[in-house]
Amino acid sequence: MLAKPAKGRNDLVPIGVLAQRTGLAVSAIRYYEDRGLIASIRTSGNQRRFLRSDIRRLSFILIAQRLGLGLAEIEREMASLPHGRTPTVLDWQRISRSLRSEIDGRIQLLTRTRNKLDECIGCGCLSLDRCALYNKEDRAGAAGPGPRFVLD
Amino acid sequence: MLAKPAKGRNDLVPIGVLAQRTGLAVSAIRYYEDRGLIASIRTSGNQRRFLRSDIRRLSFILIAQRLGLGLAEIEREMASLPHGRTPTVLDWQRISRSLRSEIDGRIQLLTRTRNKLDECIGCGCLSLDRCALYNKEDRAGAAGPGPRFVLD
DNA sequence: CCTTGACCTCAAGTCAGCTTGAGGTTGCAT
DNA sequence: ATGCAACCTCAAGCTGACTTGAGGTCAAGG
Numbered sequence: 001m002l003a004k005p006a007k008g009r010n011d012l013v014p015i016g017v018l019a020q021r022t023g024l025a026v027s028a029i030r031y032y033e034d035r036g037l038i039a040s041i042r043t044s045g046n047q048r049r050f051l052r053s054d055i056r057r058l059s060f061i062l063i064a065q066r067l068g069l070g071l072a073e074i075e076r077e078m079a080s081l082p083h084g085r086t087p088t089v090l091d092w093q094r095i096s097r098s099l100r101s102e103i104d105g106r107i108q109l110l111t112r113t114r115n116k117l118d119e120c121i122g123c124g125c126l127s128l129d130r131c132a133l134y135n136k137e138d139r140a141g142a143a144g145p146g147p148r149f150v151l152d
Numbered sequence: 153m154l155a156k157p158a159k160g161r162n163d164l165v166p167i168g169v170l171a172q173r174t175g176l177a178v179s180a181i182r183y184y185e186d187r188g189l190i191a192s193i194r195t196s197g198n199q200r201r202f203l204r205s206d207i208r209r210l211s212f213i214l215i216a217q218r219l220g221l222g223l224a225e226i227e228r229e230m231a232s233l234p235h236g237r238t239p240t241v242l243d244w245q246r247i248s249r250s251l252r253s254e255i256d257g258r259i260q261l262l263t264r265t266r267n268k269l270d271e272c273i274g275c276g277c278l279s280l281d282r283c284a285l286y287n288k289e290d291r292a293g294a295a296g297p298g299p300r301f302v303l304d
Numbered sequence: 305c306c307t308t309g310a311c312c313t314c315a316a317g318t319c320a321g322c323t324t325g326a327g328g329t330t331g332c333a334t
Numbered sequence: 335a336t337g338c339a340a341c342c343t344c345a346a347g348c349t350g351a352c353t354t355g356a357g358g359t360c361a362a363g364g
Contacts, residue, residue: 014310014311015310015311016310016311025352025353026310026311027352027353027354028351028352028353030312030313031351031352031353035351043360045311045312045359045360045361046311046312046313046359046360047310047311047312047359047360047361048311048312065351066265067265070350070351071350071351072350096269099269100266100269100270103262103265103266103269104266106262107259107262107263107266110255110258110259110262111259113218113219113255114252114255114256114259117248117251117252117255118252166340166341167340167341168339168340168341177322177323178340178341179322179323179324180321180322180323182342182343183321183322183323187321195330195331196330197329197330197331197341197342198329198330198341198342198343199329199330199331199340199341199342200341200342222320222321223320223321224320
């Protein structure tokens with residue numbers, strides 16, 4: 001019994017394993033599948049089986065979410081990572097660079113806001129017309145969409 | 153009839169004026185009133201009348217939202233601004249400093265994340281166990297809650 | 305054989321922060 | 335006096351990202 005039918009070299013994993021490895025809830029993974037973010041095949045008993053590499057796909061989703069991307073955006077970004085292929089280093093580099101510039105943008109926005117707030121601290125006007133902090137020009141939300149908001 | 157009932161020195165304004173001055177939708181202002189963020193009195197005909205100073209309260213809400221605070225948090229912060237009193241410069245300073253540290257935190261978090269991402273770009277591992285980007289330690293969401301998400 | 309736990313589907317619920325709609329009233333200018 | 339914009343209430347809907355619940359199946363160990 002050295003060459004077991006694919007049990008020792010376990011390529012296909014059930015949903016619970018994915019959940020455990022990623023920290024996601026099972027229901028969340030099913031939801032991602034519905035949304036088309038990951039794919040599965042079914043056993044004869046209709047249970048999902050995922051590729052081990054989907055752990056990486058999920059990791060990617062989690063990371064991207066941390067950066068404030070919504071699932072739709074992630075979906076777009078993921079379109080380039082073929083289902084069932086482990087993302088190569090090159091894939092990952094391309095995407096991380098794109099994420100990096102996302103973060104950069106957010107940091108800049110926040111920094112600008114902070115500077116304005118500093119100007120404002122001495123002022124106290126709170127005038128929508130004059131306040132540097134609140135002008136229509138660059139309303140662009142320091143906040144992004146997010147999964148569940150953990151902040152404390 | 154020199155002393156008109158408070159018409160010339162228009163202290164009380166209808167909801168539409170608030171909306172126009174703040175850029176908020178009328179429905180949003182009513183919603184805030186329901187939530188207890190601002191208060192109004194009614195005319196004999198059951199229409200809301202707000203204090204002019206509520207423009208400032210609303211401004212404050214808008215600014216705080218931009219910084220990623222949720223209405224509940226804002227409510228808390230506002231508890232110190234008595235209804236119907238124009239926030240003093242001191243009120244505002246205290247609060248803005250508190251907001252400032254909020255922003256600081258967010259910037260730091262993002263910056264840390266960016267650094268980790270940089271480390272990761274050369275790595276490409278995407279391993280949840282090893283990846284600096286994704287560890288349970290400081291899961292704390294680069295994203296915050298937000299009103300409507302405007303990003304582009 | 306039986307239980308336990310992991311799995312399945314599908315519908316509905318949750319939270320935040322509003323908006324939309326239906327149906328009705330007020331207030332101000334002409 | 336009348337017209338009409340601005341106001342009112344209340345209920346329901348929406349987006350995003352899930353969770354929860356009900357009701358059922360599957361696989362393995364004792």
